[in-house]
Amino acid sequence: MDVAFIIETIVKIVVILSVFSALAGFGTYFERKVLAFMQRRLGPTHVGPYGLLQVAADGIKLITKEDIIPQNVVKPIFKIAPVITASTAFMAAAAIPFWPEFTVFGYTVHPIVADVNVGILYVLAVMAIGLYGPLLGGMASANKWSLLSAARGAAVFISYEVITGLSLLAPLMMVGSLSLIDINNYQKGGFFDWLAWSQPVAFILFWIAAFAETGRTPFHLVANDHEIVDGFGTEYSGMRWGLFFIGEYANMFFISFVMAIIFLGGYGDGSIAGAFQLLMKVAFFFFFFLWTRAAWPDVRPDQLMWLCWKVLMPIAILNVIVTGVVILIKTQGGM
Amino acid sequence: MFEAIAFYLFAALTIGMFTITVMTSQALYALTAMASGMIFISAFFFMLGADFLGVVQIIVYTGAVMALYAFGMMFFDTTRTLVEKQNNPRIIFVLGVMAATLIVFILVSPIISTNLEARYPIEAAVGNSQAIGLVLFTKFLVPFELAAVMLLVAMIAGIVLAGKKMDKSLTLMAEEEIALMSATQAPKDTEEEGAH
Numbered sequence: 001m002d003v004a005f006i007i008e009t010i011v012k013i014v015v016i017l018s019v020f021s022a023l024a025g026f027g028t029y030f031e032r033k034v035l036a037f038m039q040r041r042l043g044p045t046h047v048g049p050y051g052l053l054q055v056a057a058d059g060i061k062l063i064t065k066e067d068i069i070p071q072n073v074v075k076p077i078f079k080i081a082p083v084i085t086a087s088t089a090f091m092a093a094a095a096i097p098f099w100p101e102f103t104v105f106g107y108t109v110h111p112i113v114a115d116v117n118v119g120i121l122y123v124l125a126v127m128a129i130g131l132y133g134p135l136l137g138g139m140a141s142a143n144k145w146s147l148l149s150a151a152r153g154a155a156v157f158i159s160y161e162v163i164t165g166l167s168l169l170a171p172l173m174m175v176g177s178l179s180l181i182d183i184n185n186y187q188k189g190g191f192f193d194w195l196a197w198s199q200p201v202a203f204i205l206f207w208i209a210a211f212a213e214t215g216r217t218p219f220h221l222v223a224n225d226h227e228i229v230d231g232f233g234t235e236y237s238g239m240r241w242g243l244f245f246i247g248e249y250a251n252m253f254f255i256s257f258v259m260a261i262i263f264l265g266g267y268g269d270g271s272i273a274g275a276f277q278l279l280m281k282v283a284f285f286f287f288f289f290l291w292t293r294a295a296w297p298d299v300r301p302d303q304l305m306w307l308c309w310k311v312l313m314p315i316a317i318l319n320v321i322v323t324g325v326v327i328l329i330k331t332q333g334g335m
Numbered sequence: 336m337f338e339a340i341a342f343y344l345f346a347a348l349t350i351g352m353f354t355i356t357v358m359t360s361q362a363l364y365a366l367t368a369m370a371s372g373m374i375f376i377s378a379f380f381f382m383l384g385a386d387f388l389g390v391v392q393i394i395v396y397t398g399a400v401m402a403l404y405a406f407g408m409m410f411f412d413t414t415r416t417l418v419e420k421q422n423n424p425r426i427i428f429v430l431g432v433m434a435a436t437l438i439v440f441i442l443v444s445p446i447i448s449t450n451l452e453a454r455y456p457i458e459a460a461v462g463n464s465q466a467i468g469l470v471l472f473t474k475f476l477v478p479f480e481l482a483a484v485m486l487l488v489a490m491i492a493g494i495v496l497a498g499k500k501m502d503k504s505l506t507l508m509a510e511e512e513i514a515l516m517s518a519t520q521a522p523k524d525t526e527e528e529g530a531h
Contacts, residue, residue, distance in 0.1 A: 074364070076364075117463055118387050121391075121394070125390050125394045126393065128397050128398075129374065131401075132401075139407075140363060150408070151408055154402075154404055154408075158405075161398060178464055
């Protein structure tokens with residue numbers, strides 16, 4: 001392990017951390033603007049040009065606000081819960097290739113922190129730990145609504161984890177590798193090689209499950225808006241609440257990257273055009289999250305469970321079986 | 336050097352976490368410490384080069400401990416400390432010490448007699464998940480299938496136990512229907528069903 005490697009890794013970590021914390025902040029700005037546009041409002045306009053500095057204003061507000069720890073909460077757990085959400089979101093990013101490798105001054109940079117050969121599993125596993133944040137926050141809060149929200153969080157987590165795993169299984173069987181770089185290279189051929197065309201069912205299922213994993217609107221039960229409280233965040237204030245927010249938005253960006261790489265060809269052949277296409281795909285998925293929030297109401301908890309166990313899971317298992325049979329027939333025919 | 340630092344760091348963290356799990360009388364502390372301990376264990380798999388097992392450790396135990404949290408929520412007020420009723424602490428102590436000594440003896444004896452060697456060492460040419468698949472489906476097929484059958488049995492039993500009234504949805508029923516249902520069933524079972 002030489003010094004250059006260590007320095008390179010630290011630089012990558014710092015870059016990813018700073019870029020995505022900033023993007024998480026601007027995510028809130030995009031969300032307000034897009035929602036405002038769809039609801040025929042203006043959204044933030046006053047602070048800075050086009051309201052762009054609203055992000056800074058919000059940041060200052062969050063950081064300078066008093067950090068209130070209510071009386072009956074379980075203090076250490078209450079304090080650490082937001083940190084879990086935010087830090088696991090960024091830890092998951094370690095195995096995501098954000099950009100094809102490129103050469104600067106004769107030095108080849110791989111824009112991935114750790115190329116573990118089980119990349120996609122690692123990303124999903126660490127993202128899943130992030131759901132402990134809402135769960136612990138809700139349970140430690142000594143508040144009925146927070147507890148309700150934590151219970152829903154656990155239910156959503158245990159159910160939709162199944163969908164994510166099963167829907168991914170089929171494309172992974174085709175690729176034969178768990179590394180996100182290998183998955184990307186499998187679709188190198190361009191538009192018609194995308195896994196979304198050969199695995200449309202898995203694509204849709206994973207996309208639906210992504211909404212549950214990030215707790216976005218049709219499945220926004222973790223923060224029960226319809227009870228006019230913020231669910232697990234009810235008792236939080238200031239930057240601790242802000243950390244939940246950063247975690248949620250960073251997760252949205254990272255799951256968008258994962259979806260773009262697995263199903264929509266990622267950065268393709270690794271050219272500059274391919275790299276920008278990846279960013280466009282990520283932007284589309286992020287926009288879709290916001291679009292859905294503007295267009296759809298929340299579903300009821302029982303509908304969510306019904307959808308998961310009675311609709312999505314059978315479809316996912318059928319998809320895996322059909323894919324397996326087709327792959328078997330193909331390889332047998334080829335022999 | 337990094338490996339040694341990481342090993343001692345995670346060893347201390349794991350032991351500390353599981354000590355909290357055993358010692359505390361607060362359900363939320365115990366559950367959280369156990370979840371983090373389980374996740375810290377995955378670090379050892381990563382250090383040994385078994386990436387797949389490390390990730391599986393995280394996935395399986397986050398989900399499993401999450402289910403424990405659900406039980407904790409159902410049975411306790413997790414923000415209070417729990418007073419355990421122990422009739423005979425001496426028996427617990429003796430049994431605990433015996434079990435712990437036995438486990439240490441079982442685990443340490445192959446190391447002391449230097450019989451410990453990797454029977455299926457990691458091969459660089461074969462990927463991590465492929466290697467596990469090969470070993471599972473050739474050398475350990477019977478235990479693997481047995482485990483699968485046992486899990487299936489547990490799952491079917493769980494469905495049978497939980498699925499008695501799955502055709503009725505309390506959310507979709509009118510208040511009178513729920514009252515009627517709980518009135519007719521109240522003498523039979525004392526569970527708090529449909530009680531709002």
